[in-house]
Amino acid sequence: MKVEGLVAMVTGGGSGMGRDLVVQLAKAGCHVAFCDVSQAGIDETVKLAQATARKGIRVMGGKVDVTDREGLQRFAEEVVSKNNDKLHLLFANAGIASHGPLIHDANATAEQIASKEREWDRCFEIDFFGVLYTLRAFLPHIVRQDKGYVVVTSSVNGFWTWPEHSCYTAAKFGVRGLTESLLVETYAKAPHVQVACVHPGGVRTNIVRNSTFAKNKEGKTSDITGDFDKIAGLSSAEAAEWILDGVARDHTRILVGYDAVLWDKMNRLSPHGGYKVFGALGREGIAQWDPTRASENIVQAKKVSLLGWLRFLKDGGLFFLIFSAPATAMNLIRQLTGASASQVLTLSAILALVKLQRSSRSRI
Ligand SMILES: NC(=O)c1ccc[n+]([C@@H]2O[C@H](COP(=O)([O-])OP(=O)(O)OC[C@H]3O[C@@H](n4cnc5c(N)ncnc54)[C@H](O)[C@@H]3O)[C@@H](O)[C@H]2O)c1
Structure with a gap:
């Protein structure tokens, strides 16, 4: 859809x-029009947008929390009344990052467990219910127009996960379910409205910096923020370009970043094999990211059997490992098999293509 001359609403427009x-x-x-909870963020976005906006373009920011149903309804009325009763595009983007284990460390205290449970509630309130309330407030105005586009941000965690990412993953799987339900409902009842679910991979924004898990006991930002910035493949401006490119091409599913494309392939190639291996590797990762948690207190993951590894590799995991951690994966395989790098690459690509060809016939 061409966005020129239309009216859009963005939640969480104060950053990233x-x-x-x-x-x-x-x-x-x-x-x-956009909303956020941070007034400083709102002011900065208005300033940046007005500096480069086309002549005559209206930019309006409002301090609204996406968990405040009445606040969203009021803002929706204000947006359409200031835009000649028009609203065509909705970007339900606001969200927070969150970590939450389902199995607690052997030495976790009652307060630590309660604090993690509160984190679950907060994550669902913003990341899932915030999207639902946003849709309820703005969708009726979009359906009334002659065309519309609803773009909802999930995550790669809307189709894939890793250890201790349970609350964010559950909320983002929920967001994807909500969005795909809306998609099928618009086909039936409002075919003039398009719908897309956005699945970003790592994007360098403030999301990890602002999360509770990025703060150490003294409340200072821990190394995890720097680590995230190093592995995240895109800047927020590049990510927005990927999203708007998907909108321009009328896509219903928008993967953002090459890592998201890779995770998507991995999920199709070896969903359960991948989970087993990532679960086993995850234990060390958790201890590394959070040194305050002694490795021995993190409940021991079940070891992946040799057969499990072989099944994972046969299902395309080899291809994934080589692309996600090329040097380590290649050295490991060459040490184990004595094969040359080109032999390993060729074999892994053939296995991945065969598996992908077979799996794409039966999965979305
Ligand atoms: N950055 C990534 O790597 C990444 C990856 C996958 C998905 N996402 C998703 O992308 C979306 C945007 O995140 P980002 O990375 O730009 O983060 P960000 O922290 O830079 O921006 C999020 C914005 O949402 C606002 N916000 C938070 N809670 C809110 C609330 N209750 N009401 C209104 N606004 C609120 C924040 O103030 C902030 O301005 C989120 O839904 C996030 O889950 C991000």
Whole structure:
């Protein structure tokens, strides 16, 4: 869909991908309204968007929490009344990052367990219910127009997960379910409205910096933020470009970043084999990311059997390992088999292609 001349609404526009969506939409000639909980973030986004917006483009920011149903309803009324009763695009983007184990460390205290349970509630409130309330407030206005596009941000965690990422994953799987339900409902009842679910991989934004798990006991930002910035493949501006490119091409599913494309392939190639291996590897990762938790207190993961590893590799895991950690994977395989690098690469690519060809016939 061409966004020029249309009216858009973005939640969580005070930072990261939301901010860059506001800026790029305004630059493309689209009137934009957005909300956030941070007044400083709102002011900065308005300033940045107005600096590059096309002449005559309206940019309006409001301090609204996506968990506040009445606040969202009021803001939706305000947005359409200030835009001649128009609203065509909705970007339900606001969200927070969260960690939450389902199995606690052997030495976890009652307060630590209770604090993790509160984190679950907060994550669901913002990441799942915040999206639902946003849809309820803005969707009726979009359905009334002659065309519309609802773009909801899930994550790679909307189809794949890793250890101790349970609350965020459950909320983002829920967001994907909600979005795909809306997609099928629009086909039936409002075919003039398009729907897309966005699955970003790692994007360098404030999301990890602002999370509770990035703070150490003294409340200072821990190394995890720097580690995330190193592995995240895209800047927020690049991620917004990927999203708007998906909108321009009328996509219903928008993967953001090459890591997201890879995770998606991995999920199709070897969903359960991948989980087993990542679960086993995850124990060391947890101890490394959070040194306050002694490795011996993290409940021991079941070891993956040799047969399990072989099944994972046969199902395309080899291809995934080589692309995600090329040097380590290649050395390991060459040490084990004595094969040359080109032999390993060729074999892994053939296995992955055969598996992908077979799996793509039966899965979305
Ligand atoms: N950054 C990544 O690597 C990544 C990966 C996958 C998915 N995502 C998703 O992308 C979306 C945008 O995240 P980002 O990375 O740009 O993060 P960000 O922290 O830079 O921006 C999120 C914005 O949402 C706002 N927000 C938080 N809670 C809110 C609430 N209750 N009401 C209104 N606004 C609220 C924040 O103030 C912030 O301005 C989120 O839904 C996130 O889960 C991010």
